[in-house]
Amino acid sequence: MGPFFLSISFFPSWYTHNMIASVTGTIQAKGDRFLIVENGGLGYQIFVTPAVLATAKTNDTITLFTYHHVSEGAQDLYGFLSTGDVVFYELLLSISSVGPKTALNVMSIATIDELKTAIQHGDPTLLT
DSSP states (O other), rough: OOOOSSSGGGSSSSGGOSSOOOOEEEEEEOOOSSEEEETTTTEEEEEEHHHHHHHHHTHHHHHHHEEEOOOOOOOEEEEEEEHHHHHHHHHHHHSSTTOOEEEEEEHHHHHHHHHHHHHHHHHHGGOO
16 A cells, blocks of 8 residues: 555644645755755745754755644645644744744744743743
8 A cells, every 4th residue: 555545643733734745856956944845846945943954965865744824814734843843833823813824933943842941941042
């Protein structure tokens, strides 16, 4: 059986609502905040953190787990190296007044473990 027969249980239950849950392909280009990942003749512009951008190399293959944001004026993809990163990203989005770009910016200032520790201890210094 090919990859299309893989069980959806590979992904956490919350993940099944995402129209584009992941993209695997070749990095065609890098921007200042995004990668262009080609898959099946389509190039996907995927916004990523600086840490992902720093390790990504043109012509390498990459798998990004994605959050697909749809608004009146745009459809954007935000890419992460793990499903855990997407979960944390979505938690940030659940905060009032935090949108997709703000959440990505927060994830760019420290590791997720550092952010979780700061939140658990009520320490705002990472965010100031």
